């Protein structure tokens with residue numbers, strides 16, 4: 001109708017024009033009886049994908065594997081308490097026939113014969129969904145990389161501090177011990193010098209794998225940089241950590257890293273410390289373990305040295 005309430009098109013022409021518009025849309029448009037689910041209209045987009053109407057219901061035509069009205073049908077949300085058309089519902093749905101994602105706009109309207117019908121206009125948003133999923137996984141990967149040492153996949157220094165602070169707080173709350181083992185590869189420069197940097201990288205990866213396999217899942221294995229690693233072990237006291245460090249030392253000394261037909265050997269020097277009831281900070285644990293590692297180097301390498309925490313300033 002125009003402003004004078006005159007039809008813009010004559011009846012026959014108007015119907016043909018409307019159908020032309022509806023059949024040209026790059027979107028599904030359908031109408032179904034809200035009581036019987038009989039499909040009353042399906043535009044060309046819908047017919048091209050789901051076939052002709054042929055006296056079928058919406059659930060027989062548009063969905064797969066249904067033997068009655070769909071469990072996800074939202075007809076009840078389209079009418080108000082008085083049984084009158086309510087607001088438009090917009091939702092996303094993955095079609096069970098073609099597995100594509102659609103944004104559906106559903107509303108109840110009065111059909112020319114007076115009955116309530118469901119009108120749906122649905123646009124294919126599969127490409128957007130795919131891009132969103134790619135973006136989510138890229139974000140997840142970026143977050144991982146920010147906390148991961150790129151060469152070994154172990155926690156990096158930043159992650160050690162993030163995980164370590166909360167592990168120490170928990171140990172403090174529960175009154176549990178927490179141990180820190182520092183380790184540094186011995187004469188690592190020689191590996192690089194004699195076999196090349198890539199061989200050195202292979203050794204670092206093998207060291208990381210050994211740390212992972214010997215420690216518990218609750219331990220945090222980190223590469224602090226270069227050939228320097230740390231294992232933070234919640235719930236472990238000094239005796240337990242010393243025993244763990246000795247097992248690590250032995251496992252690393254037994255390693256044979258295959259590299260271009262050669263077997264590379266490596267040992268590590270270890271410094272162990274522990275804090276009863278989580279009283280020491282991570283920085284204190286790292287510093288004290290460092291002192292012990294330095295002594296292990298000085299005393300001939302490939303050995304475990306232990307350093308007690310003498311006095312610890314309470315941080316709380």
Ligand SMILES: Nc1nc2c(ncn2[C@@H]2O[C@H](COP(=O)(O)OP(=O)(O)OP(=O)(O)O)[C@@H](O)[C@H]2O)c(=O)[nH]1
Pocket residue numbers: 151184185186187188189190192196197198199200201204225226227297301
């Ligand atoms: N391949 C490789 N080498 C690295 C990496 N980061 C550091 N390095 C090398 O590690 C070596 C460390 O050498 P130093 O600090 O002298 O220690 P070291 O030779 O292990 O001797 P000690 O610690 O005294 O037993 C240097 O040659 C660094 O270039 C890395 O990511 N990959």
